[in-house]
Amino acid sequence: MTENKKTLYHALTPFLFLLAPENAHQLTLKALRWTPPSLLNLFFQKKTSSALEVCLWDRRFPNPVGLAAGFDKNAESINSLFSLGFGFVEAGTVTIKPQSGNPTPRIFRCPEQKAVINRMGFPNGGVALFKSNLEKFLSRKPRAKGVLGINIGMNKDQTEPAKDYTSLIRTLAPMADYLTINISSPNTPGLRNLQEKGPLTELLTAVLEERKKSCGSNPPPLLVKLAPDLNDQQLEEIASVVMTLKIDGVILTNTTLERPEYLPQDFANEKGGLSGAPLTQKSTAIIRKFYQLTNGQIPIIGVGGISNAQEAYDKIRAGASLVQVYSALVYEGPGLANRINKELAELLKKDGFKSLEQAIGADNPPQNKETGDHHAEQAKSA
Numbered sequence: 320m321t322e323n324k325k326t327l328y329h330a331l332t333p334f335l336f337l338l339a340p341e342n343a344h345q346l347t348l349k350a351l352r353w354t355p356p357s358l359l360n361l362f363f364q365k366k367t368s369s370a371l372e373v374c375l376w377d378r379r380f381p382n383p384v385g386l387a388a389g390f391d392k393n394a395e396s397i398n399s400l401f402s403l404g405f406g407f408v409e410a411g412t413v414t415i416k417p418q419s420g421n422p423t424p425r426i427f428r429c430p431e432q433k434a435v436i437n438r439m440g441f442p443n444g445g446v447a448l449f450k451s452n453l454e455k456f457l458s459r460k461p462r463a464k465g466v467l468g469i470n471i472g473m474n475k476d477q478t479e480p481a482k483d484y485t486s487l488i489r490t491l492a493p494m495a496d497y498l499t500i501n502i503s504s505p506n507t508p509g510l511r512n513l514q515e516k517g518p519l520t521e522l523l524t525a526v527l528e529e530r531k532k533s534c535g536s537n538p539p540p541l542l543v544k545l546a547p548d549l550n551d552q553q554l555e556e557i558a559s560v561v562m563t564l565k566i567d568g569v570i571l572t573n574t575t576l577e578r579p580e581y582l583p584q585d586f587a588n589e590k591g592g593l594s595g596a597p598l599t600q601k602s603t604a605i606i607r608k609f610y611q612l613t614n615g616q617i618p619i620i621g622v623g624g625i626s627n628a629q630e631a632y633d634k635i636r637a638g639a640s641l642v643q644v645y646s647a648l649v650y651e652g653p654g655l656a657n658r659i660n661k662e663l664a665e666l667l668k669k670d671g672f673k674s675l676e677q678a679i680g681a682d683n684p685p686q687n688k689e690t691g692d693h694h695a696e697q698a699k700s701a
């Protein structure tokens with residue numbers, strides 16, 4: 320049921336793939352921006368089953384399929400992206416100062432393996448542009464249905480990371496439905512070291528303090544986005560820091576530095592983070608481990624190689640409350656969120672779940688039932 324059906328997009332890919340990946344991406348963003356929302360809604364906006372709704376952090380996600388960070392770095396096409404049927408959109412990664420990122424070419428496709436390698440290095444127009452684009456989106460009436468995440472990172476030349484993250488929180492937190500601290504991109508030197516216990520504790524403490532100052536009694540949930548290349552000890556330490564500091568959630572995972580043997584050599588030789596199909600199992604395994612380590616108490620957004628409903632469902636059953644996609648959009652096209660949602664509702668029904676929330680962690684029940692499962696806690700207090 321979840322095998323990918325051929326669509327008009329599949330027929331067009333040989334032509335689209337004549338363009339360099341980054342040019343195709345820019346063209347897509349422009350086309351989305353210039354297409355009237357009513358037209359996009361007509362083609363893509365489908366009513367999703369109410370069984371797919373997820374209530375988390377006092378936010379209502381109309382469906383669990385989100386667009387991952389990196390697609391709309393400057394928050395310029397958010398409204399149109401919601402029109403494609405996503406339940407949430409994560410804009411960014413944004414940095415304080417504009418930066419051009421690494422030299423091009425810096426995105427590489429491998430259609431045979433449905434994979435992508437990127438070494439973008441956070442190219443973006445900086446926080447001032449991002450904020451002004453966000454203001455335009457937020458002033459739209461009515462605002463598109465769905466939850467807006469903002470993903471923040473540090474500039475390449477910053478030697479004191481907390482300065483950038485706290486400053487970004489000061490400016491952007493009041494506008495976000497949730498905030499993501501990105502410390503897992505492999506393309507900013509030193510960034511992934513912030514996942515080590517000491518630096519992580521220091522950074523998150525500073526960031527939580529700033530959120531409290533900037534947002535008072537109504538702060539947006541704060542999430543941390545992690546790499547898939549963490550060993551068991553690192554993962555245990557991170558789980559313990561996240562629980563101790565009461566971080567609201569984690570995003571698992573960013574791209575991997577691993578290169579499976581079956582990848583064509585010239586593609587595998589490109590430096591950067593690998594995403595798409597080769598990441599599917601690896602990111603699900605990390606979700607499974609983290610869900611156990613935190614007894615299901617820390618909500619997880621699962622991302623990495625999802626291209627169909629079954630792959631999304633596997634991550635949910637391993638412990639993810641929500642999922643995101645990026646690379647599969649390149650290979651499956653703009654109807655992807657709708658297809659996943661439609662088939663996910665069928666998978667839930669087939670397994671006898673009345674709501675998606677019941678399926679979270681179904682394959683991976685927390686071993687410590689006393690403290691487990693944040694959704695059960697929420698249901699009890701509702």
Ligand SMILES: Cc1cc2nc3c(=O)[nH]c(=O)nc-3n(C[C@H](O)[C@H](O)[C@H](O)COP(=O)(O)O)c2cc1C
Pocket residue numbers: 387388389390392411412426435436437439441470501504544572573574594595596598622623624625643644645646647
């Ligand atoms: C071209 C490209 C750019 C990306 N840029 C970012 C980024 O700016 N910030 C971020 O947190 N993740 C970024 N990512 C990672 C994705 O958000 C996602 O975590 C990863 O690609 C795994 O999901 P996928 O296999 O569905 O692509 C990027 C991925 C790609 C392919």
